[in-house]
Amino acid sequence: METLWQRRRILIWGKTRPELSKKYREIVCTGGVFQDTKRLVRLYPIPLRYMDDEKIFKKYQWIEADVAKSGSDTRPESFKIRADNIVTFDVIPTKRGNWDERAKWVMNDGNIYQSVEAIKERQGVDNTSLGLVKPSVVKDIRYSLFRQEEKEKFWQNYRNAISQMELPLDPETEHLVKPLSPADFRFKITFRCNDSRCQVDHQFSVLDWETDALYFTLRQKGDSPHVAAQKVVDKLQNQVCSPDNDLYFFLGNISSHPDTFTIVGLWYPKKKLSEPQNEGQLSFGF
Numbered sequence: 001m002e003t004l005w006q007r008r009r010i011l012i013w014g015k016t017r018p019e020l021s022k023k024y025r026e027i028v029c030t031g032g033v034f035q036d037t038k039r040l041v042r043l044y045p046i047p048l049r050y051m052d053d054e055k056i057f058k059k060y061q062w063i064e065a066d067v068a069k070s071g072s073d074t075r076p077e078s079f080k081i082r083a084d085n086i087v088t089f090d091v092i093p094t095k096r097g098n099w100d101e102r103a104k105w106v107m108n109d110g111n112i113y114q115s116v117e118a119i120k121e122r123q124g125v126d127n128t129s130l131g132l133v134k135p136s137v138v139k140d141i142r143y144s145l146f147r148q149e150e151k152e153k154f155w156q157n158y159r160n161a162i163s164q165m166e167l168p169l170d171p172e173t174e175h176l177v178k179p180l181s182p183a184d185f186r187f188k189i190t191f192r193c194n195d196s197r198c199q200v201d202h203q204f205s206v207l208d209w210e211t212d213a214l215y216f217t218l219r220q221k222g223d224s225p226h227v228a229a230q231k232v233v234d235k236l237q238n239q240v241c242s243p244d245n246d247l248y249f250f251l252g253n254i255s256s257h258p259d260t261f262t263i264v265g266l267w268y269p270k271k272k273l274s275e276p277q278n279e280g281q282l283s284f285g286f
Contacts, residue, residue: 005066005082009035010043011092011105012061014250014265015209017183028209030081031130031250031265035062038108040130042252043067043081059210060102062089073255075129097270106267107132112248115193116202119251120259129253132267136194138241139201143185143229154182183212185229187236189249189263204249206263211236239268246271
């Protein structure tokens with residue numbers, strides 16, 4: 001069947017941890033919102049580190065690209081993208097913690113769910129796989145080591161991938177661009193929803209790429225693994241999940257395990273001073 005490509009304008013809100021690919025070397029699953037529908041979309045695959053500079057985009061930047069509904073991924077939000085003809089436009093900035101210009105596109109009622117229970121319920125009806133959920137209580141933020149067998153599996157996939165690819169040269173150093181190493185730690189947030197159906201704590205992994213990128217940056221600056229990981233936790237707790245922020249989690253599920261959701265993006269503008277205090281407001285349950 002011929003692929004039906006459409007030229008569409010998309011606001012990017014997130015990127016997940018890069019994955020190895022035999023075909024694309026290294027790919028990133030990217031989250032966005034269509035300008036015409038204001039609905040969340042998953043774009044895949046995008047080989048970000050191997051793209052020309054003018055095609056590389058940032059969070060909350062507008063892009064135009066040819067996209068088509070994925071034939072192999074039945075999730076309604078999943079679209080293929082032609083990475084070779086992406087055009088980038090302006091980034092929507094924040095103003096002293098105010099994200100109103102971004103919210104016009106992202107915070108559409110159709111993208112927001114009351115709870116994890118609500119988005120899972122919808123997933124069972126129509127395969128919904130992306131949505132925003134506001135936690136009422138953040139109970140814990142922590143890091144944990146990847147198990148040895150998980151790292152061994154990564155390196156096996158790494159060897160399989162590089163054995164079938166010609167790695168490109170960095171134009172500045174003329175050194176081979178190698179795939180990223182696996183993360184040392186996974187970061188998890190434990191929270192509760194503002195929903196009477198929420199009877200247990202949710203502990204979700206954070207797959208937002210900026211979280212891992214911060215860890216790698218700290219390691220490159222000389223921090224030990226555990227010091228770097230703790231600094232990431234501190235940022236998540238004190239800056240991202242601060243009670244001063246109007247916190248939402250972008251949740252996305254795993255294609256092979258559709259009932260399993262993870263945190264694939266973070267929405268954390270400052271609360272407006274006029275917002276009333278109420279029982280649904282974020283608090284820490286330490």
